[in-house]
Amino acid sequence: MKNVYINSVGSISAQKTYDNNEFLSEVVSYQEQILPVVDPNYKDYIPPAAARRMAKGIKMGVVASKIALQDAGLEEVDAIITGTGMGCLRDSEKFLSAILDNKEQYLTPTSFIQSTHNTVGGQIALELQCKGYNFTYVHSSVSFESAMMDAKLQLELDEAKNILIGGVDEIGEYTAGLHKIIGHIKPEAEDVLQVLQSKTKGAIYGEGANFFVLSNERNENSYGKIKSVSIFNTLSKSELNNEAEAFLSANGVSAEDIDVVVLGNNGDVEFDGYYETLANGLFQNTPQVCYKHLCGEFNTASSFGFWVTAKMLKNQALPEVLRFNDFPVKEIKQVLLYNQYRGENHSFTLVEQC
Amino acid sequence: MGKGVAITGMGIVSAIGNNVDENYQSLIAGKKGISRISKIDTIHKGDIMVGEIATTNQEFISQMGLSPENNYSRTALLGAVAAKQAVNSAGITDITKYKTGLISATSVGGMDMTEKYYYEYPTNTAVQKYIDGHHAGDSTQKIAEQLGILKGVVTTISTACSSAANAIMFGARLIKSGQLDRVVVGGADCLSMFTINGFKTLMILSDTYNTPFDEHRKGLNLGEAAAYLVLESDAVVKAENKPVLAYVKGYGNANDAFHQTASSENGDGATLAMEKALEVAGLEPKDIDYINAHGTATGNNDLSEGRAIIRVFGDAVPEFSSTKAYTGHTLAAAGAIEAVYSILALQHNTIFPNLNFKMPMEAFDIRPEVSLKSKELHTVMSNSFGFGGNCSTVIFSKEA
The missing domain is CATH 3.40.47.10 (Thiolase/Chalcone synthase)
Structure with missing residues (x-):
């Protein structure tokens, strides 16, 4: 079986992450319930007319993909695998409200076409003229990890050499309003940089796109090696330490070997207990990193955590803003990521220096 | 393989x-x-x-x-x-x-x-x-x-x-x-x-x-x-000691990379999907006994799919039919519905008819099977194509 390397990154998030020469050197703080992204100059990557037609999710996905391809020095890839929790939500909202407001009359197809979940993956294929394998995973907080699992399987078996994977989600205003009503979004705007210490229910939402070229060939640009990824539809807090330990030992490592653990805390008092179980358990002596106070919570926010991990490994640097405890960090060789959303769809990802 | x-x-x-x-x-x-x-x-x-x-x-x-x-x-x-x-x-x-x-x-x-x-x-x-x-x-x-x-x-x-x-x-x-x-x-x-x-x-x-x-x-x-x-x-x-109904023998996925909703006229993605599925299955086109086509009955799909089938099978296109005249197009479920029908076809050595067909298409001279037909079936190919250029083919077989 072949090894699987992260050969490039491309990120658009609430931080200025589209420039691969930087690693969170300046941090944007927000006092919001929902975070916007720091937009790159989309016109540098797509013709302005095309950019205007594109939904936000498509635009972010296509440009993050192009950044990732540039970073990998590739013109093409063998496959494109996208993860998205909600797809192009704004177009879904637009089409649905047009149906309801106009009693099913005077509708145009554009927003319907863009509303399908695989629009981003399809548009990336069109942009890159990639006729290869093209999948879209849409399973809440494991959408991105499902894409990674799929890519890893193909690369290990040498069915492909270079696969573009990514996570992308956009905010839809009306849906966000509904999520406020049911308490999934925090009731008030909060200082996002402090949100992990929040004592309230719900999360600060965000949006973004994080794409990566995974390859079974290591090169001088490689960021790290993906050793394993596992997803679980359900997992109770009481099983968490054991499952994490079992996952590590299946990969021949123990908790002591983990140099940094990357946790998906989002400041929701109701559900951050899952992360605390690990932070105060198996990884109580491990340097801990959190990232959702920088990018907000969304179904594919863990792809930003993966971006953080790739950058940490390659740069051998850990920006202070990511740190959740103050254990000294020496060399960053093995990183474990753990994520879940509202107690469901858990994932462990083990990434190693290469 | x-x-x-x-x-x-x-x-x-x-x-x-x-x-x-x-x-x-x-x-x-x-x-x-x-x-x-x-x-x-x-x-x-x-x-x-x-x-x-x-x-x-x-x-x-x-x-x-x-x-x-x-x-x-x-x-x-x-x-x-x-x-x-x-x-x-x-x-x-x-x-x-x-x-x-x-x-x-x-x-x-x-x-x-x-x-x-x-x-x-x-x-x-x-x-x-x-x-x-x-x-x-x-x-x-x-x-x-x-x-x-x-x-x-x-x-x-x-x-x-x-x-x-x-x-x-x-x-x-x-x-x-x-x-x-x-x-x-x-x-x-x-x-x-x-x-x-x-x-x-x-x-x-x-x-x-x-x-x-x-x-x-x-x-x-x-x-x-x-x-x-x-x-x-x-x-x-x-x-x-399980009885096996059939096997998933091969599969192929490709993207047409042509248009967000329409299929390319010559069915590039569909052709690639069928070819890959045959390759994974280790089969030749001649080994396919029946194709359960995507056949949505839109102008665009049936033309594109038909051309792709001809590209893959040449002048030896096996019996094919679309069962969407029975069920309608069930979108994301269609590939699974038609998987069940493909397995039933294998189990009963039966090709299900393409209902409602009257006039052959002018674009090519292949035509679907229009009546219930008994035939010894070993392999069935099932096609599913979608928006975003997504083209998929799965091959089911009686033997492993």
Whole structure:
């Protein structure tokens, strides 16, 4: 079986992450319930007319993909695998409200076409003229990890050499309003940089796109090696330490070997207990990193955590803003990521220096 | 190369039957499930036809014994019913005995409830439970719960009308690579005002019965359905001494990279998908005994698919038919519905007719099988193509 390397990154998030020469050197703080992204100059990557037609999710996905391809020095890839929790939500909202407001009359197809979940993956294929394998995973907080699992399987078996994977989600205003009503979004705007210490229910939402070229060939640009990824539809807090330990030992490592653990805390008092179980358990002596106070919570926010991990490994640097405890960090060789959303769809990802 | 993955169970609910046997009876009787819309409040009731499942949500809810507080969308209900049938038919009594996953496909997810309560949500607390049921993964989570799959690989694929074929493909790869011992794969989609109007704006809905591969085809009928297969590793089949219904022999996925909704005229993506599937199966085109075509009856699909079939099979195109005249186009579920039909074809050595066909297409001289035909079948190819250029082919076989 072949090894699987992260050969490039491309990120658009609430931080200025589209420039691969930087690693969170300046941090944007927000006092919001929902975070916007720091937009790159989309016109540098797509013709302005095309950019205007594109939904936000498509635009972010296509440009993050192009950044990732540039970073990998590739013109093409063998496959494109996208993860998205909600797809192009704004177009879904637009089409649905047009149906309801106009009693099913005077509708145009554009927003319907863009509303399908695989629009981003399809548009990336069109942009890159990639006729290869093209999948879209849409399973809440494991959408991105499902894409990674799929890519890893193909690369290990040498069915492909270079696969573009990514996570992308956009905010839809009306849906966000509904999520406020049911308490999934925090009731008030909060200082996002402090949100992990929040004592309230719900999360600060965000949006973004994080794409990566995974390859079974290591090169001088490689960021790290993906050793394993596992997803679980359900997992109770009481099983968490054991499952994490079992996952590590299946990969021949123990908790002591983990140099940094990357946790998906989002400041929701109701559900951050899952992360605390690990932070105060198996990884109580491990340097801990959190990232959702920088990018907000969304179904594919863990792809930003993966971006953080790739950058940490390659740069051998850990920006202070990511740190959740103050254990000294020496060399960053093995990183474990753990994520879940509202107690469901858990994932462990083990990434190693290469 | 080309060792198949065992299929040990299947379940289905569609416009032509609430279980595998009812579907088979309708298929051999040539009984369509297409009718005027009765369950969805839409102004298009009079001018389009659909493949509706007669059973109501309330009937499914009581069948399954769900509490009145449940927030199941119709997609989740259909999916749970079909997936449970599949697991029962595989003779599984303890789902936790082996490492089991669920790969489900959907395109509409919980849109049926969202569109019903969208503007009511802010003020009516009684319906707010459906807000969290909107996202595509929700129906899959519920199906997993109904099956008792815990701590498993559970995920959802949404690649428009090719989704369920891709779920079968990914599931087969998880078994082949040893990641899972057993996986339930398939898809579910209910009808919704959202999709009806979406396809209406694209002007690809027929105002009458859909007529796949007919020169005068007027478009598709939408349908609702769910179907699932149980795939198991050779080790499990052996240990449990399981009867095997058929094998997933090959699969191929490609992207047309031509247009967001239309297929390329020469069916580049479709051709690639079929070729890859043959390669994975280790088969030649001549080894395929029957093609269950995607055949949506839109002008664009049938032309593009027909040309792609000719590109792959040359002048030796095997019998082919589209069963969408029976069920309508069931979108993300279609690949699983047609997987069940492909397996039934293999089991009964029967090719199901392409109903409603009258006039051969001028563009080429291949024509679908229009009557029920007995033929010794060893391999069946099933095509599923979708928006976003997604093209998928799965090959089912009698022998491993």
